[in-house]
Amino acid sequence: MTDMTAALTESQLKSVEQALEELDLAALTAALRPLSAVQIVALLGRSDRRQRAVLYRVLPKDQALEVFERLDPSLQSDLVGGLQDDTVAALFADLDPDDRVELLDELPATVAARLLRGLPARERDLTAGMLGYPHAAIGRRMSPEFVSVRATMTAAQALSRVSERLGDAETIYTLPVVEDERVLVGVVSLRRLLAAAPETAVGDVMSEPHWARATESAEAAARRCADLKVLALPVVDNETRLVGILTVDDALRILESAESEDQARIAGTEPLRRPYLTASVVSLVRSRVVWLLVLAIGATLTVQVLEVFESTLAEVVTLALFVPLLIGTGGNTGNQAATTVTRALALGDVGPRDLGKVLLRELRVGLALGLLLGALAYTVTSLIYQPAIGAVIGLTLVSLCTMAAAVGGAMPLIARAVRVDPAVFSNPFISTFVDATGLLIYFLIAKAVLGI
Incomplete structure (x- = not known):
């Protein structure tokens, strides 16, 4: 817009x-x-x-x-x-x-x-x-107005059929090829029909069909259409009978809507499903307030951790200065991992079966980030305060980045495995979880290194 x-x-x-x-x-x-x-x-x-x-x-x-x-x-x-x-x-x-x-x-x-x-x-x-x-199925977003041809037709007969149906067909550039009872057996492009000799059988120039089942997710079918880079994707029922067609423009609209929904939930809001300027203030408040309440309740975990370690903070007041830095770094690390994996899920690059691989990869990435940030923090903090404080901050960053990256990478995959929108488990929830566990790690390391 x-x-x-x-x-x-x-x-x-x-x-x-x-x-x-x-x-x-x-x-x-x-x-x-x-x-x-x-x-x-x-x-x-x-x-x-x-x-x-x-x-x-x-x-x-x-x-x-x-x-x-x-x-x-x-x-x-x-x-x-x-x-x-x-x-x-x-x-x-x-x-x-x-x-x-x-x-x-x-x-x-x-x-x-x-x-x-x-x-x-x-x-x-x-x-x-x-x-x-079903509401989210591609059968609800396909077009039932299409031109199909038979494998036994000649190119001339197929072109004549296309000409007859020009007025009410959604697209004519990709034509499904069917047999008896509308069973899908192939697809043929209009370009191929025009290039073929008039007496050539459609079956001789058709290609192997890619298709979507009418009951599958609209987003998954649209993603397949985009990945295959086809102008249209046939839609079939459980008996592989042709029931509709998904055009590339409709596929892109579905993906745009799904992307907007994911981005909203990653940010901790509900999608507006309408242009911003046409949304009422009440609808804007409603889209945000529930998540804010949930996250505010979750943030009480952080308060409880601070309360448990109140005596530790009282002994070494300097530790309190680094709390915003550490929870901010941990939350950002987790959010980066979650956003990357959520996007990979949407593109079909990874799935729940890849949990082990993703976890191992994110542990290594988190450890590398933690070592880089921890070494820098140790050097700067040791010069300003003392080496013991620098060691606490450095070790905490190593542990925190490793943990946050692993959690951020794993949560979207776990969400998909239990049939929950991965975006729901992304940035807001991961930030809340990492804040609480990060503080716990911080104070435990402080107690061990400083002997308090």
């Missing part, structure tokens, strides 16, 4: 805002006329619900549908509430089935049911079939 807003000049923004403020529809229409659909989406993302409805109503009909399809489902839902029923019904019917399902998930049940009843029978059946899949 930031990039899209950046494409708007200050004068364009000012013209639109002034027309909205004065409710001058003629001036608003003139201000919107030179803008692209992407720029208008950016404007809608900056506007409140009333302004959004006004902006949308002055758009030309052909541009209105393109803009609506580009909006986040949450904004589509808001817009539906501000439009007349006949306008909403027409928009809803013109949407692709996968976009329609996303919007239905955002709408109140009564509104969703009314819109479904108003659809033509074919569109209603396509949409209802997708709604039958």
Whole structure:
């Protein structure tokens, strides 16, 4: 959204805002006329619900549908509430089935049911079939509108079929090849069909298919589509019968949404699922307050550790000066490891089965970091205070970095193994855990080295 807003000049923004403020529809229409659909989406993302409805109503009909399809489902839902029923019904019917399902998930049940009843029978059946899949499954995000060809067809027959279905197909550049009962046996690109002799059998030019099962995670299927660098990925049922297709643009949207969700949870918040400027203050507070309460309760562990070692701090007051440095370094080390492994999990580079390998690698990385930081801390602290204090700080950093890196690397894998979002166990929880255990390590080393 930031990039899209950046494409708007200050004068364009000012013209639109002034027309909205004065409710001058003629001036608003003139201000919107030179803008692209992407720029208008950016404007809608900056506007409140009333302004959004006004902006949308002055758009030309052909541009209105393109803009609506580009909006986040949450904004589509808001817009539906501000439009007349006949306008909403027409928009809803013109949407692709996968976009329609996303919007239905955002709408109140009564509104969703009314819109479904108003659809033509074919569109209603396509949409209802997708709604039958689990919420996070790729079957709910695929397109059921595709062109398939048979292996026994000639290239000329296949191209003729593509030509007949141009109007209602999601994509024609990658074509699934099926046998009886829609069983997937291959894929063929439009380029290959055009290059082949007219009498060539499709089976002779098709490739081995990569596919996704309709019930598997949408994120996993989208990741596979992106990794394979294919324009479309067939989606099949449990009997390998073709039920839909995932296009690369839909795959990228799924991955962008998953990335935003992971980043929010890594930072200790819940994802907003809508542009920032359209989110209410209440929703912003709600997305953050639960995590802050959980982490505040977790932080009492740190307080309890300090209370246990209160007498140690009283004997060597200098030790208190290094508490922020040590818990900050430990938390940052753990967070770096967790972020790296969480990203590797998302990319499919590692999985729960690699826990041992990741743990060993992060132990070595943590030890190396600890030795570097510990040696530096020992030198500086010994010069300013005394060698004994320097030894405590140096040894603590070695132990703390090793422990924090191991915990940070292992927690996302353990979370995935128990079917919990790895991002939930990333930075906030790891920081809290490392703070408490780091202080425990610090004071135990201090007692042993200083004899207190």
